[in-house]
Amino acid sequence: MAEPARKQDDETQRPEGETGDGPVIEVHKLVTHYGERKILSDVDLKVKQGEVLVIMGGSGSGKSTLLNTLLGLLRPTSGTVRILGQDLHAITDLERTHLRQKMGVAFQGGALFSSMSVLENIMLPLREHTQLDIHTMRIMARLKLQVVNLSGFEDLMPAELSGGMIKRAAFARAVVMDPRILFCDEPSAGLDPVVASAIDELILNLREAMGMSIVVVTHELESAFRIADRICVLDKGKILIIGTVEEVKNCDNERVQNLLNRRTEEEILDPEEYLRRLTAAHD
């Protein structure tokens, strides 16, 4: 009963970003607080159709908060997030549920459901949002497992997978509904360089094969330079620069360069002062 109604809905008020070349994500003057603390201030951001945008920043720069706000998990204090033309925080729950079927998320730790096998995990979105029969769902889930190079591990439980495999399974689950936008939270964190590089490759392949826009949050420079079309550098809740890899590398902002060259912004202590602090000999 609900199915035809939904289709009609989609056609009558198809938002601009849905079809055209407009931005798939549009963030306008976003401000977010955590309690009293201001985390993001006046963030403006656009993600174009089919591009890989990397959001980079050190710990505490607000990149996770930005991601959570883009996903609709956190409500901003002010400002808007438009995804595929719809205001994520103003639409009804039902509309948001439909919108979310066009978004896939690969979480940092995978966030696979530990009580379900790998295949069941990947089938879950299909099971909840489509009327397909179980065989079709299985085939679709297996196809996605092939895409992420994880065939043959369908029946394992998440606890039996290695870190890299969990990431791959998370990617498979994120793209099982063929989303328009894929979000990845720290895709290469906690992986060895070889596996991390394979994950980068996977992200590029997914974009190539499925034409989706991809937003990656990471602090790994190497990975960011490799996969990004554009990089957005976030620092203390503000965007320092958004631009292509070259533009960011050549940017003369001191803080951007500090981040790129892994220079600490903490005061550098001379050995004597350091020793004094260690021994707690104040004044």
Added chain:
Amino acid sequence: MAEAEGERQTLGGVDAFVARAKAFCERVGNATVSAISEVGLGAWLLFQVLFWIVMGRGRAQPVRIPATFERAMEVGIRALPIVTMMSVTVGMMLAIQGIYSLRIFGAEDQVTIGVAFSVAREFGPLITGILVAGRTGSSLAARIGTMRISQEIDALQVMGIDPIRFIVAPALIAMTIMVPLLTFWADVIMLAGAGWYVSMELGMSMGAYVDQIRELLRPTDVMHGIWKSLLFGVEITLVGVINGANVQGGAEGVGRMTTRSVVLSISAIIVTDMIFAFITTR
């Protein structure tokens, strides 16, 4: 540091008392506010679950029957061994104490009256409730807490799957069905346990004991306990879910909230028990 020290010293006895009293009032106030907001949260959760049960199908997002069935197995069937064991024990304990106290009046053969009413109205639901709170309430809190920490709840939300429909609703439905059923089972087993001891101790035949029970117990007495246990089931679920959802700070947080959920749900059960008994016996 030094300044603060100085300030503290300048505070006289009266000032210190006022400061302490103020801090105490603040603590009590905060605790009250958070307690009330938790009750509100419970009511909201209950409303949400009812919403998904009624509206889910229309939105093509029904509460899943297999998931509910799986929960019911976990809550009910897998609890049968422990509930049975405890019920036999409590039944015998009641018979022992009953015979001991009635012996004062030389009225040991009246023990059935005490056993029948106390089991059906009190001990059946209470013991079942406490066991379920320890078994299922804690596991619910731990499960939801762990899912929160590992971002599984976030994952559900971004997939467009409402966690209340997906996790809470099946648990709540399973509890409202299984806790009353378990209670009825516990009633039967407790009465049987008591009967076994009574027949041994007083030489009363099992048939006569059963006849006495059937004569004494009216359906309203049994239903008194069953209705109460339904309330317990709802309370245990809501307390477990709220505590699980409030987990913060990793493994230690999960442990703390799991403990809190067990303590709170058992307290809630006992208080509800008293209030329910008070209201229905007037």
